[in-house]
Amino acid sequence: MSTTYDRAHELSHLSIHLDAQQMIERARAEGIETVWDRLRAQEPQCGYCQLGLSCRNCSMGPCRIDPFGEGPQKGVCGADGDTIVARNLGRTITGGASSHSDHGRDILEVFARVANGEASGYQIADEAKLRRIADELGLVSEGRDTNEVARDLAKELMENYGIAKNSLSFIGRVPQVRRDRWKELGITPRGIDRENVEMMHRTHMGVDNDYVNILLHALRTALSDGWGGSMIATELSDIMFGTPQPVTSEVNLGVLKLDQVNIAMHGHNPLLSDVIVAAAQDPALVELARSYGANGINVVGLCCTGNEMLMRKGVPMAGNHLMQELVMVTGALEAMVVDYQCIMPSVVDVAKCYHTQVISTSDKAKFPGATHMSFDPQRGEEIAHDIVRAAVEAFPNRNQDRVRIPVSPVRMMGGFSVEAILAALGGTAQPLIDAIAAGSIRGAVAVVGCNNPKLPQDREHIELTRTLIEHDILVLVTGCAAIANGKAGQMMPESAALAGPGLRALCEALGVPPVLHMGSCVDNSRVVQLAGALANAMGVDIDSLPLAGAAPEWYSEKAVAIGTYVVGSGITTVLGVQPPIFGSPHVVSLLADGLDAVVGAKFAVEPDPYKAALLIRRHIEAKRAALGLPFIADDQIHDDEAASRVTTTAGSARV
Numbered sequence: 001m002s003t004t005y006d007r008a009h010e011l012s013h014l015s016i017h018l019d020a021q022q023m024i025e026r027a028r029a030e031g032i033e034t035v036w037d038r039l040r041a042q043e044p045q046c047g048y049c050q051l052g053l054s055c056r057n058c059s060m061g062p063c064r065i066d067p068f069g070e071g072p073q074k075g076v077c078g079a080d081g082d083t084i085v086a087r088n089l090g091r092t093i094t095g096g097a098s099s100h101s102d103h104g105r106d107i108l109e110v111f112a113r114v115a116n117g118e119a120s121g122y123q124i125a126d127e128a129k130l131r132r133i134a135d136e137l138g139l140v141s142e143g144r145d146t147n148e149v150a151r152d153l154a155k156e157l158m159e160n161y162g163i164a165k166n167s168l169s170f171i172g173r174v175p176q177v178r179r180d181r182w183k184e185l186g187i188t189p190r191g192i193d194r195e196n197v198e199m200m201h202r203t204h205m206g207v208d209n210d211y212v213n214i215l216l217h218a219l220r221t222a223l224s225d226g227w228g229g230s231m232i233a234t235e236l237s238d239i240m241f242g243t244p245q246p247v248t249s250e251v252n253l254g255v256l257k258l259d260q261v262n263i264a265m266h267g268h269n270p271l272l273s274d275v276i277v278a279a280a281q282d283p284a285l286v287e288l289a290r291s292y293g294a295n296g297i298n299v300v301g302l303c304c305t306g307n308e309m310l311m312r313k314g315v316p317m318a319g320n321h322l323m324q325e326l327v328m329v330t331g332a333l334e335a336m337v338v339d340y341q342c343i344m345p346s347v348v349d350v351a352k353c354y355h356t357q358v359i360s361t362s363d364k365a366k367f368p369g370a371t372h373m374s375f376d377p378q379r380g381e382e383i384a385h386d387i388v389r390a391a392v393e394a395f396p397n398r399n400q401d402r403v404r405i406p407v408s409p410v411r412m413m414g415g416f417s418v419e420a421i422l423a424a425l426g427g428t429a430q431p432l433i434d435a436i437a438a439g440s441i442r443g444a445v446a447v448v449g450c451n452n453p454k455l456p457q458d459r460e461h462i463e464l465t466r467t468l469i470e471h472d473i474l475v476l477v478t479g480c481a482a483i484a485n486g487k488a489g490q491m492m493p494e495s496a497a498l499a500g501p502g503l504r505a506l507c508e509a510l511g512v513p514p515v516l517h518m519g520s521c522v523d524n525s526r527v528v529q530l531a532g533a534l535a536n537a538m539g540v541d542i543d544s545l546p547l548a549g550a551a552p553e554w555y556s557e558k559a560v561a562i563g564t565y566v567v568g569s570g571i572t573t574v575l576g577v578q579p580p581i582f583g584s585p586h587v588v589s590l591l592a593d594g595l596d597a598v599v600g601a602k603f604a605v606e607p608d609p610y611k612a613a614l615l616i617r618r619h620i621e622a623k624r625a626a627l628g629l630p631f632i633a634d635d636q637i638h639d640d641e642a643a644s645r646v647t648t649t650a651g652s653a654r655v
């Protein structure tokens, strides 16, 4: 018979947060299946796939390579393990890069309609940024009408997707020395769609069979995402919805309101969420909610649509990837409005156990069982009103006896665009460079990416980040990693108390947290942009800087694309979940070692957050030494204290 202790112990291996643990228990009690149940049902998962050694690229297969050398060493076509692993990785990166870049294209198309006066509910929110980017790209902005400038910018950026331009508009942000290196390697991205389509072509049977050649093109494909599709998504979202500025909000399931209509916006694209937030404040809809006995309409975020809303409008955040089913188990959610990416098909099944409406909005992302309300930017405002009305009309179906909102929310700060960071520093990056040079800040690390049910939710994010800031390393967060750190109370100016003395002093002087929320997954483009700007200011390449990346709990193809463009840009990155490449020692050796010689950065895999922190600290100190900055010698870097620390249980933490 399982004791209370056993149960608590088992739950703590699923998530470190109290809100998640309580909702998992409740789901179990009510017979509702969640992601953790389905993972268990899939185990043991296929070892060939985990090693990257299975291929189903054609119908002569599927084929598998025996990792022990006793069975087949070639697929039916003759492809060996190196080719198969590299092809699989190339296609994974293409899946991620295409997702970000198609998101960027959707934003760009609406931006073009705004410029042509054809969209309802949208405008240019940051005209100064529009003109600044137009000038940066060599378009004439002075003395011209805003919409004319926007039309020119839209045309310029549309050409990034095709082959006519043969380069990316934002490539000028990359330090010249790195551009030269890319050119030498033949990995300069030429066009977003071109690189993605070429990767699919190369990985067809009988095209590219050289694992090195395949992986070099994978780098180019990923770079077309980071400096192309994702950067377009970020910059145009800023122009249309406002460039984020520091803003305080709240996070965890406690942001749901017992007495209000609750609407969760889930997915990635800010196009619809922005007009929904406005519609939820419409007095007529608020009055309708009151007529049903609710005290208002409460819009909350999930995953990266949530990050987009939090960054620009301070909209509260219900949770990250693994909270999407659990938010409905509260019994307090009237509608989950989804766009695309990272939305589990299972949300429709969980919703059926409650009164929750799942409303899909993108014609390219339909969910059987959901209500589809097709998003059309020409009728953005009207559709947003229809969606909010549908949520309000679900409120009378709520069974208040089943409602359980488990915890109180935790405060978190977001809004650290590159512009906001520079503004906090007084207008230039120089104070940050000075602090790094003096050693009061050792360096900076981008902790990004997802949750993965194979790991205790958020533990790796939180422990890695906490250990880094304790050692005076500034942490930049995006995506689900940002939400994890927010829930742990590590993202308020007061959280500077958790940092080492140098980082603490800088954060207190500037009034910022030691963990800066830079936005959604596409906003990792802000991270590489900032790295490029720092490198340019210091007159070095990005790989010389004391920087690193980490994706401790990644699950998504997009995270692989991000990690790859971050490494291709010169920033060594540590993964917490093993990628499916270990079937090829050659591919592992190239990614974990050989890449360093060509792009000045590489991948590492380390699931233990303390060991990952140690690895990152050593890397940062080595970069400092190479720059001639004061450094800590390798044998003096210890982490005994952190290694013995017990896991944070942050669900009800308050700052």
Ligand code: SF4
Pocket: 055, 056, 057, 058, 059, 060, 061, 062, 063, 075, 076, 077, 078, 079, 084, 204, 205
């Ligand atoms: S491409 Fe080659 S290895 Fe892949 S399934 Fe076809 S025959 Fe098998």
Ligand code: SF4
Pocket: 303, 304, 320, 321, 341, 342, 448, 449, 450, 451, 478, 479, 480, 481, 521, 555, 556, 558, 559
């Ligand atoms: S961090 Fe990962 S799980 Fe979270 S929204 Fe981004 S891709 Fe999805």
